[in-house]
Amino acid sequence: MDILNPDFQQDFFQLFNLPAVFKIDSAALERSFLALQAQVHPDKFAHLFDAERRLSMQWATRVNEGYQTLRSPLNRARYLLLQHGVDTQEESNTAMPVDFLMQQMEWREALEAAKQAKDTSALDEMEQRMQHEARILQQQLSIDIDDTRDYAAASGIVRKLKFLEKLAEEIGSAFDELDS
Amino acid sequence: MALLQIAEPGLSAAPHEHRLAVGIDLGTTNSLVATVRNGISTVLNDIEGCALLPSVVRYTADGNVQVGHAAQAVQSEDPQNTIVSVKRFMGRGLKDVGEVGNLPYRFVDAPGMLQLRTVAGAKSPVEVSAEILKILRERAELSLGGELVGAVITVPAYFDDAQRQATKDAARLAGLNVLRLLNEPTAAAIAYGLDNAAEGVYAVFDLGGGTFDISILRLSKGVFEVLSTNGDSALGGDDFDHRIYCWMLENGGISALSAHDTRLLLTNARTAKEQLTEYPQAKITAILGGGDLVDLTLKREAFYDMTQNLVARTLQATRRALRDAKLKVEDIKGVVMVGGSTRMPQVQHAVGEFFGQAPLNNLDPDKVVALGAAIQANVLAGNRSADEWLLLDVIPLSLGIETMGGLVEKIIPRNSTIPNARAQEFTTYKDGQTAMSIHVVQGERELVSDCRSLAKFELRGIPPMVAGSARIRVTFQVDADGLLSVSAREMASGTEAGIVVKPSYGLSDEEITRMLQDSTRHARDDMVARTLRELQTEAAQLLEAVGNALQVDGDALLDEVAQARIRSSMDALRAVLEGDDQQTIKRAVEALNSASTEFAQLRMDKSVKHALAGHKLSELED
Numbered sequence: 001m002d003i004l005n006p007d008f009q010q011d012f013f014q015l016f017n018l019p020a021v022f023k024i025d026s027a028a029l030e031r032s033f034l035a036l037q038a039q040v041h042p043d044k045f046a047h048l049f050d051a052e053r054r055l056s057m058q059w060a061t062r063v064n065e066g067y068q069t070l071r072s073p074l075n076r077a078r079y080l081l082l083q084h085g086v087d088t089q090e091e092s093n094t095a096m097p098v099d100f101l102m103q104q105m106e107w108r109e110a111l112e113a114a115k116q117a118k119d120t121s122a123l124d125e126m127e128q129r130m131q132h133e134a135r136i137l138q139q140q141l142s143i144d145i146d147d148t149r150d151y152a153a154a155s156g157i158v159r160k161l162k163f164l165e166k167l168a169e170e171i172g173s174a175f176d177e178l179d180s
Numbered sequence: 181m182a183l184l185q186i187a188e189p190g191l192s193a194a195p196h197e198h199r200l201a202v203g204i205d206l207g208t209t210n211s212l213v214a215t216v217r218n219g220i221s222t223v224l225n226d227i228e229g230c231a232l233l234p235s236v237v238r239y240t241a242d243g244n245v246q247v248g249h250a251a252q253a254v255q256s257e258d259p260q261n262t263i264v265s266v267k268r269f270m271g272r273g274l275k276d277v278g279e280v281g282n283l284p285y286r287f288v289d290a291p292g293m294l295q296l297r298t299v300a301g302a303k304s305p306v307e308v309s310a311e312i313l314k315i316l317r318e319r320a321e322l323s324l325g326g327e328l329v330g331a332v333i334t335v336p337a338y339f340d341d342a343q344r345q346a347t348k349d350a351a352r353l354a355g356l357n358v359l360r361l362l363n364e365p366t367a368a369a370i371a372y373g374l375d376n377a378a379e380g381v382y383a384v385f386d387l388g389g390g391t392f393d394i395s396i397l398r399l400s401k402g403v404f405e406v407l408s409t410n411g412d413s414a415l416g417g418d419d420f421d422h423r424i425y426c427w428m429l430e431n432g433g434i435s436a437l438s439a440h441d442t443r444l445l446l447t448n449a450r451t452a453k454e455q456l457t458e459y460p461q462a463k464i465t466a467i468l469g470g471g472d473l474v475d476l477t478l479k480r481e482a483f484y485d486m487t488q489n490l491v492a493r494t495l496q497a498t499r500r501a502l503r504d505a506k507l508k509v510e511d512i513k514g515v516v517m518v519g520g521s522t523r524m525p526q527v528q529h530a531v532g533e534f535f536g537q538a539p540l541n542n543l544d545p546d547k548v549v550a551l552g553a554a555i556q557a558n559v560l561a562g563n564r565s566a567d568e569w570l571l572l573d574v575i576p577l578s579l580g581i582e583t584m585g586g587l588v589e590k591i592i593p594r595n596s597t598i599p600n601a602r603a604q605e606f607t608t609y610k611d612g613q614t615a616m617s618i619h620v621v622q623g624e625r626e627l628v629s630d631c632r633s634l635a636k637f638e639l640r641g642i643p644p645m646v647a648g649s650a651r652i653r654v655t656f657q658v659d660a661d662g663l664l665s666v667s668a669r670e671m672a673s674g675t676e677a678g679i680v681v682k683p684s685y686g687l688s689d690e691e692i693t694r695m696l697q698d699s700t701r702h703a704r705d706d707m708v709a710r711t712l713r714e715l716q717t718e719a720a721q722l723l724e725a726v727g728n729a730l731q732v733d734g735d736a737l738l739d740e741v742a743q744a745r746i747r748s749s750m751d752a753l754r755a756v757l758e759g760d761d762q763q764t765i766k767r768a769v770e771a772l773n774s775a776s777t778e779f780a781q782l783r784m785d786k787s788v789k790h791a792l793a794g795h796k797l798s799e800l801e802d
Contacts, residue, residue: 015788032791034403038570039791040784042599042660046359047199047329047562049725050773051780057659059784061599068596175503179496 012066022145033067073138074161086151088158115174134164199329201561202320203553208267208390211235213316214554221551224323237311238262239300247315259284259443261298268390269305271342284439306350313354330357332557336391337363338411338576340622341634341664359560361661365395367552368518373399380513388519390416394498396505402569408504408595409576410497417521423486424449432474441468456480484526491530515539582619586628601657612644639668737782749775
């Protein structure tokens with residue numbers, strides 16, 4: 001193995017000492033994250049020798065990347081599906097159910113209307129609805145990935161969640177716009 | 181029998197080897213240096229007993245440089261050669277500095293960063309800042325009686341990569357070994373948190389002389405986790421002064437000011453602002469260069485009115501920080517006030533009203549950042565076990581690259597915990613294409629032109645292939661200082677020739693060397709002696725670190741042959757350490773570093789296993 005570029009053979013679930021499932025124990029994830037950073041963070045190595053400082057940065061980066069991946073339900077699902085050899089085709093597969101697309105259009109219109117009217121309480125409401133919808137999709141993901149292992153169905157949900165995430169980002173920038 | 185003291189494996193030095201390390205708050209208006217002595221963080225005063233060094237640098241025709249009070253005293257007499265608030269120019273081009281016309285300087289536009297023309301020649305903001313840092317280094321070395329192992333330098337959390345890099349360059353130029361660039365609100369949180377055993381989610385509201393930061397942190401069992409940060413690196417006390425200055429011009433019927441008058445009135449504006457913290461009105465009197473008298477009275481209400489939108493901007497950033505942290509005002513347990521400008525009653529009032537609670541003012545807002553930086557410096561230097569706390573900070577602004585049509589594709593989003601990295605693959609769009617250019621930007625806007633350009637570079641030597649078949653993997657790495665480095669490698673051809681790109685605005689090693697030589701032209705021998713001493717110190721530290729590591733883990737992790745190899749590299753370094761040939765010492769240091777690389781890897785693996793073993797144990801306890 002190339003010592004200067006450790007290839008980090010462990011996957012993120014192994015790294016954080018967690019079972020490779022969608023429905024994870026988020027408190028355990030956080031405990032592992034902090035325990036790992038407490039060992040590898042560059043602040044612990046600032047006075048040590050070069051090789052240790054460099055490795056520490058690579059490890060701390062890796063631990064942060066793993067935490068980002070496992071903490072976010074969308075990233076976690078994507079990562080698990082990839083481990084099962086399933087490509088979620090978020091860029092290529094745009095065939096979404098008609099009712100979902102209709103709803104997306106409605107939400108986008110509502111977002112535009114709220115922006116025009118400078119109505120932050122409407123934005124608040126949208127944000128909460130979005131979070132509610134996301135939670136329902138996440139529950140379905142947990143069934144599709146952990147229980148029935150229907151990875152094709154799970155991929156479809158990942159694509160839906162991606163839509164919601166984009167919309168949530170746009171709601172965020174709408175808040176920023178109205179506030180400036 | 182006396183108990184034996186055993187140090188934490190590899191993490192703490194023996195008690196008698198206290199390493200001199202300081203924290204430096206390089207402020208817009210004032211700068212400070214602090215250190216941990218006998219376990220207590222203390223600000224170091226100058227020989228006259230002053231803690232605050234005014235961040236003012238004056239260049240004189242005879243080649244001398246005045247820094248601090250002496251320079252401040254003559255700022256109105258010699259405004260063009262006396263640089264105040266240089267921090268606002270760090271890492272900034274001429275077009276970034278909005279109020280150029282209202283400042284008494286002769287600006288020079290230079291690639292990447294502006295310069296200031298003085299009687300001693302054109303000066304980069306990096307050089308000016310280095311003069312301030314040099315004084316603080318000398319103050320510390322005098323006060324502590326030895327050379328410093330290193331320093332933690334604080335920067336506004338909202339500083340972008342260019343501003344951070346400029347700060348680090350200034351420290352190098354001042355002969356300081358930078359242990360870490362630390363965000364100012366985070367430094368304040370360390371000092372506050374440790375002092376008050378605080379637990380919960382806190383906001384640090386830091387309004388300084390020229391910059392504003394708001395950071396939301398979770399403090400829990402020794403972990404300082406920054407959840408989000410926001411701010412404005414061009415919003416501070418100076419802007420409040422400037423509002424008063426504009427009001428004076430309007431109400432005093434003054435126009436066409438000389439550089440001297442501008443500086444005089446700005447100084448008067450600042451005095452008036454400070455008076456309004458205590459009194460309902462401030463009297464402003466000044467005699468201009470042409471003999472005209474300025475005689476005005478400013479009432480508190482009028483001051484509040486004219487600065488209302490500045491205060492509003494701080495709250496706007498605060499709302500964004502809360503939203504990014506996915507928190508509500510009610511979730512904030514306390515609001516720690518930092519920076520001299522938070523003394524203004526209208527700021528106190530607005531913050532109190534926004535958070536629905538009285539802000540916390542129990543630490544000196546001028547000193548808390550330096551005190552926190554000193555605590556962290558003490559840990560980073562290895563004087564105190566770092567196991568007691570963990571500091572997790574974030575990158576303040578998103579990093580992205582330019583895509584088709586001048587749009588930005590974000591690659592590392594703001595508020596990502598650092599260190600952080602992201603790899604992105606690119607391909608060629610023409611047959612036989614052998615080069616490709618990559619433009620890295622920082623900011624939240626969609627258009628490249630609205631973001632800060634960090635680096636533009638070309639990847640050359642891509643093997644000619646059919647369009648779309650080359651795979652160039654570009655890695656963006658943000659280190660624990662929040663600084664970016666970019667490396668690229670071509671994957672398809674199997675050649676893994678990596679390149680490392682330094683952002684274009686950073687100073688090259690040659691420039692640093694030139695500046696060092698310029699500043700010590702009269703004392704070249706001193707400089708040579710100093711760099712030799714620094715190299716020897718560094719080598720001695722390396723020997724100690726590797727030696728400690730061998731003692732702790734050598735037998736467990738390495739066979740005899742491997743241990744012997746490291747030991748012989750150590751002996752080789754010891755043999756040349758006391759000599760005066762820098763190249764020989766450098767080579768021996770490099771040899772030891774490379775001999776100990778595999779050992780470092782094994783130790784790191786052990787640490788990681790240890791972390792998870794400890795974790796399992798704590799789960800059982802739960």
